[in-house]
Amino acid sequence: MLVRVPVSSLAIGAVPLSDGNFFHWGGLQDHPVAWMITALSWSIGLGILLLVGRWRLRVHREKSRTDLALHQSEERYRSFFEYGTDGIVVLDPKTARLLEFNDQACRQLGYTREEFLDLNLTDIEVLETSPEMAGHVRRIMEIGHDDFETLHRAKGGDIRNVHVTAQYIQIKGTGIFHAIWRDITVRKRAEEALRNSQESLASLFEHAMVGIYRTSMDGRIMMANPAMCNMFGFATVEELSNCRFEDNPTYELARFHEELDTKSRVDGLESHWTKPNGEVVLLRESARIVQDASGQPLYFEGIVEDITERKRAEDEKARLQAQLLQSQKMESLGLLAGGVAHDMNNVLGAILMTASAHRDQLSEGDPQHRAFDMIATAAKRGGEMVKSLLGLARQNPAEERELDLNHIFQEQVRLLERTTLAKVRIALDLDPRLKRIRGDASLLAHAVMNLCVNAVDAMQESGKLTLRTRNLDDGWIEARVMDTGIGMSAEVMAKAMDPFFTTKGAGKGTGLGLSMVYGTVKSHRGRMEIHSEPGRGTEVALCFPAWESAATLAEPLAKPRPGEVSRLLDVLLVDDDELIQRSMGSLSSVSGLRVNAASSGEEALSLLEGGLHPDVVILDMNMPGLGGAGTLPRLRELLPQAPILLVTGRADEATLALAESSPGVSVLPKPFSLGELQQRLEPLRRS
8 A cells, every 4th residue: 555655654653553653753753773774864855856857858868869760861862862863753643643853853854943843744744645644653553663664745745765763652631643754765775786786796797798607716617607518518506517527628727827927917817618519719808806904815706708709800800900911912903013014015905017018019929928927926925924913903805706615725724734734644525516705705715724734733643633614504614623632621612712711831822712713704704613532533613604606796797808908097096105106107008097096085186187088096095194094085076977996915804894884886805916906997998
């Protein structure tokens, strides 16, 4: 039972008893026990007071510390809210309006605080429509939080990538959304750039035209692109990785390692590679060793390029350049030959005309007749040599006559049988009823000679050369040149008619023989075929269209019959060579020709305008000034009916075309004898 004891009772020495009464000390105050009890009572009371005070002080201090911590926490949150690098917003989940936000949220989107207050979340959100956003809010309210990426529209229209951490918080029965916006635009753009770069590199790797590879230090294929697999003849990287480079018969692995050991890299090493199907390609390879930070080798990486076609093109280009150089040399030689031929033909023409004129005035038994005949024959042979020299510069007939190909074969055999053909047996199988052809005898003879010389070279020390002619059923004739020589392979056959291609050693051939033969045949509207096998000889077939008519424009005119009277002819000779003028002028008394000479086209036109009316004009094609081609149309205007003979030592295609396009104009090749000139002029004498 607790007893409330008044403090005053303690002061007067009253002690409470168990029955509720007090025992009064009365006069016992002076008793020592009473004093002890009194002191004890005071001590207990003071102790209680002290304990109460300390407890209240402790409570006050704890409250102060709690208040301070709360204040500091509020300050930290406020600092985080106001000065954080991320945007922080508080939204009303029902209206999606912004209740609170920090300055960083405004800065992220470029708004002022006042402008930001007027915004709704729908004004900012890009990816979600209003219904979609409402559904998203409901899901967050159910789950309590969400973490996602979206797009926000800034004030200027710029789209920003944002990472959102959202949390739904209930305070006193009211829910709010607390969201942290982190601007990840820079990171996203960097990721996009990195992704594009990686995709670009991957695409480059997959679609590169060159092979790209990576191998381990022991040579095992770790990575290779499709081009690499294709170059080496494999369908997949797995197949390629299983091949052993050292087992390839043409790949120069030793050179690869030698260069790698010397320079720690390989630059443009060319090596052949044999694919599984047997095809051999030429590869150009570059590689290096990749090391780690400490310098330890990790792997090889390199690129490979198939240069087979490029190398072939380069070789072909070099070959064509060499041919072009040779062609230019031959063209220069042809131009030189043309210039020499012009002057030589004038010299030979003067000799031939003078010698033939004097020969025709003497009897055949006269020693002088034989001397002049020898001079004329030598001049003709010189003319043929000049014509052959000009064959280097043209492939078109200088003249077209009706020809017997059998006769051309027989002449060439007679010419060569004591020299080139002496070491082989010759068999002539010529059809006596062979139809005639139309063409240039000199060019065809040169073609036959080339074929015979090639055949003899192919037979080396001995063999049989067969020349055969026959008529074909379709209006063509055929001539074959067959030998029993070494023959040609398919590769040589493919190039046999290419200019400057030859299998002969240096100094033994120019490679022009067959190409000139082919050009001659084509210019005669013919065709050419070659059949050959190694060890079984070669057969060349030449086919030409047969010429049915017995008369030709170039057929020599018949000599006058005895008793026929020939009148004196006025001739206008237009030639700049003094020898030709003098030789023609000196023959007036014996040739029945009255020659008026002009050294240029301009002088000839002046004579005609001055009243000269010649019966015939002999016009040289190669002269200074207007020349023959420039003079001819003006001559024809002044002399519409007079025959004109174009004389030239180079009767090229242009000269023949000029003669064919002008009525009354024909070509007379230099050098010509007086008899050949008279045959051309005889119809005029009888008219």
